[in-house]
Every structure is written in C-alpha cells, then in structure tokens.
Amino acid sequence: MSEINIENQEQQEPQEPQVQYTDESIRHLSDMEHIRTRPGMYIGRLGDGSLPEDGIYVLLKEVVDNSIDEFRMNQGKRIEVDIDEHLRVSVRDYGRGIPQGKLVEAVSMLNTGGKYDSKAFKKSVGLNGVGIKAVNALSLNFEVKSYRDGKVRALTFERGELKTDVAEDTTDENGTYIYFEPDAKLFKNYSFHDDIIETMLRNYTYLNTGLAIMYNGRRILSRNGLKDLLNDTMTTDGLYPIVHLKGEDIEIAFTHTGQYGEEYHSFVNGQHTTQGGTHQSAFKEHLAKTIKEFFNKNFEYTDIRNGLVGAIAINVEEPMFESQTKIKLGSQTMSPDGVTVNKYVGDFIKTEVDNFLHRNADVAEVMLQKIQSSEKERKAMAGVTKLARERAKKANLHNRKLRDCRIHFSDVKDDRKEESAIFITEGDSASGSITKSRDVNTQAVFSLRGKPLNSFGLTKKVVYENEEFNLLQAALDIEDGLDTLRYNKVIVATDADVDGMHIRLLIITFFLQFFPDLIKKGHVFVLQTPLFRVRNKKTKIKSKAVKATTTGKGDFVTRYCYTEEERLDAIQELGPDPEITRFKGLGEISPDEFKNFIGPEMRLEQVTLHKTDQVHKLLQYYMGKNTPERQNFIIDNLVIEEDRPEEEE
Template identity: 30%
Template sequence: MAEVQENVYDESSVDVLEGLEPVRQVPGMYTRVENPLHITQEVIDNAIDEAQNGHANRVEVVLHKDGSVTVEDNGRGIPVGLHPEKRIPVVVLAYTRLHAGAKFRKGNTYGRSGGLHGVGVSVTNALSTRLEVEVKRDGGVHRVHFLDGDREISPVERVGDCGPRTSGTRVRFWPDAKFFDSGQIPQGKLEHLLRSKAMLLPGLKVTFRNELAGTDQTWLYEDGLRAYLQERLEDAELVGELFQGSGRIAGADGESGESGDGAVAGDGATWAVAWTAESIKGESYVNLIPTPLGGTHEAGLRAGLFEALRDYCEHHAMLPRGVTLQAEDVWRTVTFVLSANIVNTQFQGQTKDKLTSRFVVRVVSSVVKDPFMQWLMARPEAAKKIAELVIKQATARLRQGKVVEKRKSSGVAVLPGKLTDCRVTDISRNELFLVEGDSAGGGCKLARDREYQALLPLRGKVLNTWEVERDRLFANQEVHDISVALSVDPHGPEASDSVLEGLRYGKVIILSDADVDGSHIQTLLLTLFLKHFPRLVMRGHVFIAKPPLFRVEAPSRGKGRPAQKHYCLTEAERDETIGQMVREGYKVEQVSVSRFKGLGEMNPEQLTDTVLNPDTRLLLPVKVTDEKETHRVFTLLMGKGEAGERRAWLEAKGDTAEVDI
C-alpha cells in the first residue's frame, strides 16, 4: 500500500467552500461571535428596512425561553415564487446564498437600507440549528424550514389563506451555541437595540416580549430623536437648549442625481444635540444600523456644529484675545443622537460598526451647519450659554498647552531644521508625521493642517538600532532628529512615565510608502521605538498611517451622473468598490484601476483625503500585548547574530508572508 504523504501541496489541497460553509468555517469574518446578538440584529434589520421604506408600521420580537428568537413584521412579505434565473424560490435564496438580496441593484425596491454587504440573514441561517420562515402575501400563508444552516428540510408550502391586503414576514431561529463564546443573547442590549429602532422611526410600533424575564414592552415615539435624547438627559445638567434638526442634499443642478464622490440626492441626516456640564456618550446610526465606533457621519456632525458656532462667536465678537476655537472644544461635552440616511454606504467590516464613506463628512456637515446657525440666531440666550461653555473649554486647552510649552522650551536642544512644526502645543491634539523621503514630505507639507500637524521628513533608511548602545544612538542623524523633535530622551523599559514629561506631540505617526521599502522603514522605526523609546509605545503615542494602494475611476454616464473617483486602502476595498460600481450599472471594462507607486506621486488633495484627514484616513495604533514574545521576535528579525535562526525561520515560515512586489 502506498504511504500517504503529509503536508503535500498540490491540486487536491485546494478546498472550495460552497453555500454557507464559509460562514460556519470562519464565523468571525461575517458576524460578531461573542454572542448571537448580531445574527438577531440581521433579522430585525430586514423588518426595519420594510418600515424605513414605508411598507410596515409594526415590528414584534419575542425572546423565547428555549433561547430562540421570533421577529415578525407587517411589511410586504419576502417573495416566495421562483427566481427568474436561478429557478429557486426567492425566500430560499435569501436564506441560503451569501450574495442574494433586493438591495444591490441601483434603483432597487429599497430606497435606503442598512447595508449592501450581501450576507445578512443568510449568516443567521448558517449559524442556527433551525430556522423557520412564514410569509403572508398575495392572499396566502407560506412556510419553509431550514436545518443546520442552509439545508432545506421542507419545500415552500402554502399552508393557509389570508386577506388580500394582509402581508408580512415571521422568522424564528435557534442560534447554534457552538459558534459563539456565549450562546445567550444579552437581553439588555437587545432591548436597547429595539428601543432605538422605534426612536429612529417615529410612528413605528416596536414590541418586545421577553419570556426569560417575563416582561412585555412597547415603544412608539411620535417625537423621535428629541424624545429619546430627553430621556437620556433626564438626570444631566443641560447647558442652553436641545438642538434638533434634519436635512437632505439636493441633486446636481437641483436635480435628483449622484455626485462624483458617491453622494446621492436625498442623502442627509436627522439629529438631536445637547451640551451638558459633563460628557455623555452619543449614539449614531446609518440607515437605522447602530455604529458604535462612529465614523464619517459623526465627523460631519462635529464639523457642522463647530463651523456654525465658530462663525457665531466671531460674528458677535465673543472670543477673548488670543483664543481660537477648535472642533474638540465644541465637541467635548456634546451628547447627541445622529441618524444618517445614505444610499452608498461603505462600512468597516460586515458588522457595520463604523461608517467609512468619505463623502458623508461633507454631506452631513453641509446639512447641519446652516440650520444650527439659524437656531443659534433665533435663541440668543441658549446660544450665549453654549458659546460661553465652549470658550471656557478652549481657554482651558490653551492654558494647558502654554504650561507644557514652557516646560519644553527650558531645554537646550535646538529643533531640527527640516522639522515643519505646527501651531498647537497641546499634545492631546497635535501630531508628528515621520515621512519617508523629501518628495513625499513636500507634498504632505502643502496638504497638512498646519494648526496641529507637524512633519519630519526622513532621508534614507533609519539605522537598525536593536543592538546599538544608547550612548551611540545620536551618531545617526535621523535618530538624533527624531529624539530632539519629540523632546524625549532614549530610555529603557524600566523607565517611568516621567520620561515623557517633555513630549511635544501626542501622536507620532509613521508614514511610508505601501511597498516593501516602506514596510522596511516601518520596521526600522518600530525597532527604534520599542528598543529605545518603549514608554512612547506603552502609552499609546505611536501609530502607522496606511496610504491607499489603488485609485478606482469610472467615466461620466451623462447629465447628473458625473465621473467617479475612489481611493482604496486595501485590495478588499478595491474589489468591493469595483463590485459596487458594477452593481450601479458600470461595465467592468469601464472601471479603471491605477496603483499608487508611492506617496511622492500623490498630489496634496489626495494626501489630505487618504493619510492626513483624521476623518478619512486609516491609522493603526501600535500596541504590545506580550512584551517577552515581542522582544523575542524582534531579536530574531533584527539581531545581527541571529542570521542562522533567521534563515531557518524564513525557510519554515516564509511562505506565509504577504509579499507586495
């Protein structure tokens, strides 16, 4: 008998996962696996999308004693007939195919919905032991069951009759505990989710029956966000009055259409905002989907509030001499509820925790600024109280910055001549970019916000300092300039936080090209910080900026449909963007993709949008979770006497590296 060979990599080694098997193999790629709350939310969101588009006014949720969940709405009901191309009942497609739904195609039956990632309730089915669907539509009641994910155990059957105007969908599912850290749905979070849905859709009746706790609750908010925020602020000290508003943008030339950056006529937001004596966390949503990590819609709200209040203070000469308002002065004690309504949504991951669509900053800020300015003008007493609070916060910030600057200026070191400094000395706000190359540094110098962003261009590659003695570090000019610019001396891991007392910048950001040389420079700088400035890393001051790899463009398609241009930070984002444009009607050959060779070939506007603007850039914090293991790996990779071990490691692990050539 032939001996079976292990670790053989040939054609038979490649697996092709069909249907929903990828979800069961790696569920964390598609949903949160702490508990089944997110797969429950997927079903609820489908019901809410019916209400959001005017087809339902009632949603009922039941948490059963056996851990299963029922979600019912009086919407249109999922179609049960055969799909014209697949010849499979549409309700079966929706629950068994990752990329099946009615929300992809431009001009689809849903004007706006929670997201277009194409998984949704099929993931709920994949991670459940059983799922039952009952649909009422076209005068009939239809049922279908699924077992252990996508295996259909019954055909779609008509089991009864209903009135010709009766419609809706009822889904009950039993989450499979083996896919989750805990099989229990957090009852408090589910209750908060349902309550927020009622708040976001005034007139929608949401009922929650919790059989585990023996409670029955119903929410119906006629006054929407305002009533909800007032409940949250019941015990808080309010400054001025609560500001509520909503706004939508018009199409190009006043028409209904799409702009080149992805904005669509009708995009906008609804909000309720209040200033309090102490900060209370706000809540934001996109198409009724909660975004706990915020995103560009929150950045747009912040920008609109700041610009209006700044203009109001300047118009009324309220600012003391030498005091300039910053966005964080206005935002620091804001409590808000924000509901953005956007067609072309891009989220960070399938769980949609953070909105990343860059154009939304402009959209939301534009619809917030003018209404807030009018609100301030109409309520002078409330406006005065809010302005005084904001000016007080700005004055405190400047006072703190002056104290820090005085302490730092007592040293004898002269700042490097190639350092382009910023105006702000408050380290809770300012940033230092360590930029690869003079050409990239020149572009960033033009593109930066000189108020709080400083630049230090690096010529050539930094010295490998892993085995360099501390007293010989400054023989290297680049290391010397970095230390002097930061105003922090080299130190060891045993040093206290007092070594950072003179720190001049709160964020130290490594900015290099997205290629092999750029990765090498990143590694050399991380080696320097981990070995000789470890407190900088431990206290969360070091970051890596990720420049875009691709620019995706498509030509104009006529009046009201201008050309499109998108920057993509990763290959996955590139593919997702191309897919979205194809779904919007572009042919694949119409979409052009160009690869950035480096930061030096990007113009200032591109640099601002992709690596400098805090609202649209991708910034990765550098953290150390295991000091011993980190030290071992850096010794292996950077130690001069580890060539043999390094070669053995590369022979064993080199095929796992992601090489970008």
C-alpha cells in the same frame, strides 16, 4: 546535564508527515458551509452574548434590519421581537413578505436579495445579500415564513440545510416571520442579555419615528427621534434644551453639558455606526466651525466641543461600510453620483444651526458662557499641560508603567484590532503575572503604584499634574477624544479585597470625571479572577454542570472557582478531601495559571451607565466628602469575612 537533554528531546513535538498537495486538496464549499467555516468574515466575533459586539446580536440585527427596511419603504409599522429563555429568537414584521417563489434562495444563497434594485430599496442598510443567510447557516434551527396575499410558505433548516418546505392558505396579515436558535457548538454558553437587546431596539425606534417594536410584550416607541435618544442616554443634565434639527436624509441633535470631553452617537440608514465614520467626522468638524463663525471669535475647536453631546443620522444610497458588521461608514458620497457626505452634512449644519442660534439668543448665550469657561480653564493650565505632554512623550519612549502590545484599536486595517486590550493593575507582582502570561500581540499592561488619587471634584488640571494619570491618558491616547483610542477594552485588574475594590473605584471615578465617553461607549471592564483553586487526584467526574474553569494537569483535575457556590460545587464534584487554595491577591497566581484567566474565556464585567444614573450625584455620594448619610450606608452594608481554617488552604 544529559538527563535534561533527554527530557527536552522527549518533549519535542513529533514531525508531522508532509501533506501531499494534489487535485483532492482543492475543495469547494457551499454558501452555507463557507459561512460556518469562516463565521468571522460574516459576523465578526462569536462570543457568548456578554458584550454588545458578540455575534448573536449581529444575527438578531441582520433579521431586524430587513424588517426595518420594510418600514422605511412605508410597509408595516410594527415589529414583534420575542426571545425565549434568552436562547431562541422570533421576529415578525408586517411588511410585504419575502417573494415566495424565491424564498429558498433569499435565505440560503449568498449574493441573492431584493436590495440590489435601488428602486425597491433606495436607502437600505443591507445591500450585499449576506445577512439573513449568515443567520440561517449559524443557527441550529432556522425557520422562515412569508405571508403574502392569503398564502404562506414556510421553510425549516438545520445548520443551513433545508429540511421542510410547506405552502398553504392563511388569513394572517402580510409580512415575514423568522425564528432562529444560534448553534451552541459555535456560540459557546451563549445567552441573550435583555439590556443589550433593549438598547439595540431603542436605537431603531429613535431612527424610525412612528415605528413600534414589541419586545417580549413591552412596547418601545419614539416620537421625537434623536432628541429622545439624547434625553434617554445623557447622564448629565444639558446646559440648554436639546437642539433638534431635521432635513431631507439628515437629522441632528446636540447640547452642551458640564462634563469633560465630547460624546457622539451616529447612524446611517438606521444602522448604529458605533465607530463613527465620514458622517460623524463631518458632524464634529462643521458643528464646531459653524459655532465659531456665529460668535465671530477665535475660539479653539476643543473649547467649543468640550462638554458637547451630539447625535447625527443620515440616509445614504448604497452605503459603503468598512466591514460586514457595518459599524463604521466609509462612504464619501451620499449617492454614487451625488454630493459628498462632508459637503452635505456641512451645508445643512451651516444653514440650520446658524439660523437656530440667531433665532434663539438665550441658547446662544449659555453656549457662549460654556465655551468661554472651557477656554479659561484650558489657558489656566496651559503651562502644566505643556510640561506634562513633554514628560509623557519622553516616557512613551521607555514607559516603565506600560508594557505595550503590537496591535492597537486605532490600527485602521488590522483584523484583530477589536481584540486589543490594556490591563490596569496595581503593584509589581500582579502586573508581573499578567505580563508574563498575556498575549503580546493584543494585550498591554499598565502598572499603578499604590492607590491613585481620588479625582472627584478636581479640575482636569490634575490629569496633567498627576504623573500616573498623565501617563495613563497618554497610554490610552484619549487626550483629544476617543478617535485615537489605542485599546478597545480598558480592563481594571485589581485584587478582590477591600483595597482592590477601592483602587477599582478610584480608577472608574477618574474615567467618569474626565473621560465619561470611555465608559458610555462600552470600553471599560473589570477583570473577574478566581477566588479559589480546588483540585484533587483524577477521579470520575459526576457531571460537567459546574461552570468553573477546569484543567487537567498531571495526576490532578483542577477547578478555578469565582464564587462560593462554585467552590462548593467543585468540592462535591472532585471529592473526597480536595486541596483548596484561596487566592488573596493577583500576585499569588502564577503566570502559568494566570493565562487561563486572561485568554479567550476570560470573564469580564462591563462598567455601564444607565439613563437614570446621574454621574455627578453618584460620584458625590460615593467619592465625595464623608457625610453621615454615606457613613450609615457603609455601616448598613458592611460585611466582615472571616478567614477560612488553615486546613482548607
């Protein structure tokens, strides 16, 4: 007993000496220092570029936003974006160019800009004079050139500090050139992903008809605005041609599809508001209300909106967003002294959609059939829905399948809400390891019992009849759409074997079948866990090129390897004769080890859909009846993996 007490005493942290609080404790940070010290205040998360919300894309967006504002002021119809080796960015526009006398202030002093004067930039995205300064401060190298009337002034910075300032004559067209290389000390192992950037740039062109963006030599252009957006992003065919309506400072597009749920895209002043806001709420409300009044029937709004895919873009003077990253509109009015956003959107929809339906009886007839079909299905399962909701409500009081966290994505004001995640696991051993090693503030665990039901081809009634599906829906709180989604990341965590892959497919099928917007909005991920642990007694490491997770405990250096290539590299680095363990299931990984794989550096693979993916056809092929075509595909792609010799274990 005494030995244990001595050991505990030895493990206690030494008392920190009290820090004196004096005049010297008060320090002032320059604008650039403050941004570098508190980057989250300006760009949200840092990240490595694997997710669209990562900071490097916010940096790019801040630069392009300024060029877009020039286009919206009828200054320059072309923007050139080039990214070298997925690391270094240059953006050239052909607008007026930043006024050269204030160029240093414009790119390095907070609360300095040309957009406070609403006459110059009436409906701009960036109004706070922050964006381009954050790019400068958070970049290893930053360069800006302003071309104006035969003169060019060029500045270079390193981590926000001015290094050179040169002015000379030029024959180049007016405009602004900006080059930046994010600081790798802040953005660890970052890389710009081509598909994420292309989606971002396409969104700009949908909102700015006639704008041409050259991305690494490829031309991106939209001639039909939001109509092009829906055509390019819908993975299910529309039941009728897309309804596309435009007015002063507003544009909408919508159609119904055969999918369950509803899906929306929303924009303000060209900014993609991925979390919606007052304009998107008004669009949903008034579109359903107008359709209901047109048919003069007592339809439920949920039946009207079931299968609806829509987009709205508005221009607001001096918009108010809920954060610096501008992903949710908070403005209540179209201008400081103008009509409310809700009324402006409502009046436009009431007039234009009602007129459209009166003029296009064929579209109205198809829409009516879709709504009646949704109503019929809802009523047919009303009884089972009521029982399932009661069961889920009771289960939520003590849900044996859910180990919840404290912070949720639906928490309006919590700064960490975007970190909220839920791991969907299979079996008690796997869920036990994750539960013991998770962050209880932001990470929840939902445990499945065996393989879930293959839901392909079934109606939504199965969501309520199947207890696991019903409890999962309740845990996510997505029965009535994504507005109340409780977790930003829905992470499928299954073993990396055949059974685990099958379970993964069944869960993704469930989401695609009944909640496709969960995937389309980028909330679904697959957890990557290591296949091997390679460790050896401490030795001199030749290099740090191996990307596998490395820890050093006791007399061992341990590397966790996610691929065969990483395993071979680790053996070479840690030899001679390292101890190799192969993980055959998540339950075999101890909680102490598991925390390395679900922490800040966890590897996630986002489940995505592309415009060429037809959801129904994909599901029919992979999850439908066992056709000869699929049997041949399985045989042609079958891989038989032999167990490794025991001495390697």
